[in-house]
Amino acid sequence: MEDREIIALYWARDEAAIRESDRRYGRTCRRVAQSILASREDTEECVSSTWLRAWETMPPQRPPRLGVFLAAITRHLAIDRWRHDTAQQRGGGQVPLCLDELAECVGEETPIEDRMVLRQTLETFLRGLTEQERRLFLFRYWYLLTVREAAGRCGMTAGAAKMRLLRLRQRLREALEQEGIEV
Amino acid sequence: MKNNEILLETIGEIDPALVPPLRRRTHPAVWAAAAAALIALAVTLPHMGKTASASPYDRLPQTSLATRYAGETPLDPTLLPGTAGFEGMMAYDIAELQTPTPWDTAAITALPVFRERACITEGSAMGMVLCLSETDMIQLADDTAAALGIAVTKTETTYLRDFVQGGYTDEQLASVYSVEATCEDGTQIAVYGDGKICITFDGLALPDKYHFTYDTTTPAEADAVLAYLTDRYASLLGYGHAAWYSFADRTFDGVESRHYYAYDQSSDPVEALLAKELTCTQFAPDDAGRLLCIWLQDPYCTADYLGDYPIVTAAEAEARLLEGAYQSSVPEGYLKGGTVSAEDIAWQTLVYREANGTLMPFYQFYVTLDTSAFVMPERLQNFGIFYVPAVQEDLLT
Secondary structure, three states: OOHHHHHHHHHOOOOHHHHHHHHHHHHHHHHHHHHHHOOHHHHHHHHHHHHHHHHHHOOOOOOOOHHHHHHHHHHHHHHHHHHHHHHOOOOOOOHHHHHHHHOOOOOOOOOOOOHHHHHHHHHHHHHOOOHHHHHHHHHHHOOOOOHHHHHHHHOOOHHHHHHHHHHHHHHHHHHHHHOOOOO | OOHHHHHHHHHOOOOHHHOOOOOOOOEEOOHHHHHHHHHHHOOOOOOOOOOOOOOHHHHOOOOOOOOOOEOOOOEOOOOOOOOOOOOEEEEOOHHHOOOOOOOOHHHOOEEEEEEEOOEOOOOOOOOOEOOOOHHHHHHHHHHHHHHHOOOEEEEEEEEHHHOOOOOOOHHHHOOEEEEEEEEOOOOEEEEEOOOOEEEEEEEEOOOOOOOOOOOOOOHHHHHHHHHHHHHHOHHHHOOOOEEEEEEEEEOOOOOEEEEEEEEEOOOOHHHHHHHHHHOOEEEEEOOOOOEEEEEEOOHHHOEEEEEEEEEOOHHHHHHHHHOOOOEOOOOHHHOHHHOOOHHHEEEEEEEEEEEOOEEEEEEEEEEEOOOOOOOOOOOOEEEEEEEEEOEOHHHEO
């Protein structure tokens, strides 16, 4: 079933929308949740919540890219769950590793207040990358895949990917500095 | 909330158009029309290094090396950013990084050079080769699936215009970046405009006796895995005499990261070099030790033969390296004493790299770097990668 047909099911309040979403994008959403939570049980719970959240947001939304839209919901829910688990001294996955890496791009002395500027700077930064660099960066920090899997999906060695990500973080840091975001 | 948490959260809120799909969306393919076009387009020209006929690439028109001549067009050896290889590779011993060189470098006096037919040299798509037509790419996906014994059910095409902004010609914007094919069993086949093919499985388990990982597989175990994979996928690879190798670099923690390759073996030194560098296959495991993906490549489909160019000797290349006539992304501050010295050259080999749209040979040097700036285990070494054009200087611009 195509995206537009699945979205039409959501708009028609047809519960088949959830079954079709799971059939088409369940694997992607589970992959995202598993990367963050490192727990099969939590992953299933998170993906189930994704379909409910999608049900609540369509209508009125009609996302142009349903797969990314659903994966973004999963990512958001999973990171929230990870925060909760961390507070409870549980949890694992790629989030702490990615946070450590991203800490190289932003300091802590001045809290980031203008998220709109941050998002625009990120988008400009990403649009300026080569296709392979953008894919690598987002496989790592959007999908939170391991460096190895991100590298494999980009046709690179893990060592090359690590070096490339290091350079990309340095470039992002410079881009943020230029926009006045303190590091 | 900490700033790095805000950054991670904000990355999740960027324009969805920028986010690459993890699992591809699909649209119905126009198979009937494509099939008719494929029959009309099916032209097969033999080229060196291919002794079998089952490779998915074999039905595409390919550059032939049957007639060899001396190259005369001056070459620009400038490596584009992002194509200059790795800045550094870490290992306890250089032997961990060395790959087989099934040729006698001293026996090679000239090497073929190729010009990519459609390489973008500016903007964010710099270095991207978008040569193949959508029809060719659908054919490659279909033939790849057939070699795997499965069938493509749906495809989706991505054009350059789908993810870049201004600064490109209409023809470039209409170029096909990729065709993503979904097969009946869920296998994904991505064919790119430069002819590279990535087959992604949903974690394909290998028989229990094989140990296929990044960090805990020994060279002997890797050899066994590669023997199995090249045999299992023989009809996909299309190699006449398959050979394979693995090597392992390490992370800053000293953990191994092993890489797995296969290529078509030849007793001819030039053919052996071309096969290892240009038409090799890479196998990648997932973190559970299953087969994640296979990468295939064959630039003979996208590049024209410019001729054979005389090359300098390894000793001459080393002399140029020591004079500073090299290309590298390694910061000079990482070099011992700020320059490359002969005693820091750990290894050198011949490779092919794309320089401003030209596929040409380079000497690749592994140079031991100053590790005092890095936090890493004792005895772990960092090797910087440096390139010197192999083609004689009078034929370079």
